[in-house]
Amino acid sequence: xxxxxxxxxxxxxxxxxxxxxxxxxxxxxxxxxxxxxxxxxxxxxxxxxxxxxxxxxxxxxxxxxxxxxxxxxxxxxxxxxxxxxxxxxxxxxxxxxxxxxxxxxxxxxxxxxxxxxxxxxxxxxxxxxxxxxxxxxxxxxxx
Amino acid sequence: xxxxxxxxxxxxxxxxxxxxxxxxxxxxxxxxxxxxxxxxxxxxxxxxxxxxxxxxxxxxxxxxxxxxx
Numbered sequence: 001x002x003x004x005x006x007x008x009x010x011x012x013x014x015x016x017x018x019x020x021x022x023x024x025x026x027x028x029x030x031x032x033x034x035x036x037x038x039x040x041x042x043x044x045x046x047x048x049x050x051x052x053x054x055x056x057x058x059x060x061x062x063x064x065x066x067x068x069x070x071x072x073x074x075x076x077x078x079x080x081x082x083x084x085x086x087x088x089x090x091x092x093x094x095x096x097x098x099x100x101x102x103x104x105x106x107x108x109x110x111x112x113x114x115x116x117x118x119x120x121x122x123x124x125x126x127x128x129x130x131x132x133x134x135x136x137x138x139x140x141x142x143x
Numbered sequence: 144x145x146x147x148x149x150x151x152x153x154x155x156x157x158x159x160x161x162x163x164x165x166x167x168x169x170x171x172x173x174x175x176x177x178x179x180x181x182x183x184x185x186x187x188x189x190x191x192x193x194x195x196x197x198x199x200x201x202x203x204x205x206x207x208x209x210x211x212x
Contacts, residue, residue, distance in 0.1 A: 102207035103167040118150040123210070130209040132150050 005051075009044050086133055090114045093141065100131055101138040107131060108142070151203060154178045163210040164201055171199050172212070 017034065090098075091114045100107045100121070107129055109121030119136075121129040147153040155178045164171045164185060173187035173196065181203045189195040 100208075102165070104165040104170070104207040107208050112144055113146045115146055115150070115153070116148045118153070120144070120146055128211045130150060130153060132203070132206055132208075134204065135207050 005048050006045060009048070010041070013041055086136060086139065087114060087119075090119045090139065093139070097142045099140040099142055100136055101140070102131065102135050103137065150206075150209075151178060151181070154183055154203075154209065157209075157211065161212045163212055165207040165210075166201065166205045167207060171201065173199070 021030070090111060093111045094114065095111065097108070097110050098121070100109075100119075107121060107123075109123040109129055111119060112122045112128070113120040117134070118130050118132045121131065123129055147156060154175065158175050158178060160175055161173065162175050162185070164183070171185050171187045173185040175183060176186050176198075177184035183201050183203065183206075185199045185201060186196045187199045189197045
């Protein structure tokens, strides 16, 4: 597209030059106009080049966006669920009875609270059990 | 139920209480006597039949769970 522009611009230049030649101007004036146009031609080319560069940049940007959208669409189609971290999951389980596995063994109880770095369970005897997230291996939902 | 934001702060509130503290392969039972910077101190029962107690320091990072007794 831009090469077409360039071609068009140079054609216009030629036209202007022939018009100027038809006018009965003296040689020095003609030369001045001619050289001015030559300078301008360089400018025009540069402007066109810059436009072409910007066009390419925008195309690359659009391609990136399209790729991103495609990925999002794929994720939606395949139904890849976005699971949060253990803290988010336990937060959803407040009031539920769970079995939490730690290195020491199993701890069973009802999730009572989730705080920044630990979860609170209430066991069958009504005792509170505090478990730091860092040592939790698994959480199983009991019904 | 009012629990502190961080485990260390919650444990600080439990000083004086009898707790069960589990690490990877140990279970300590005793009175929580102090809470430091990433560490807790327990006055644990030494043996089943003895009245003796011993001081146990447990790293917060090693705690599997803490149970109120």
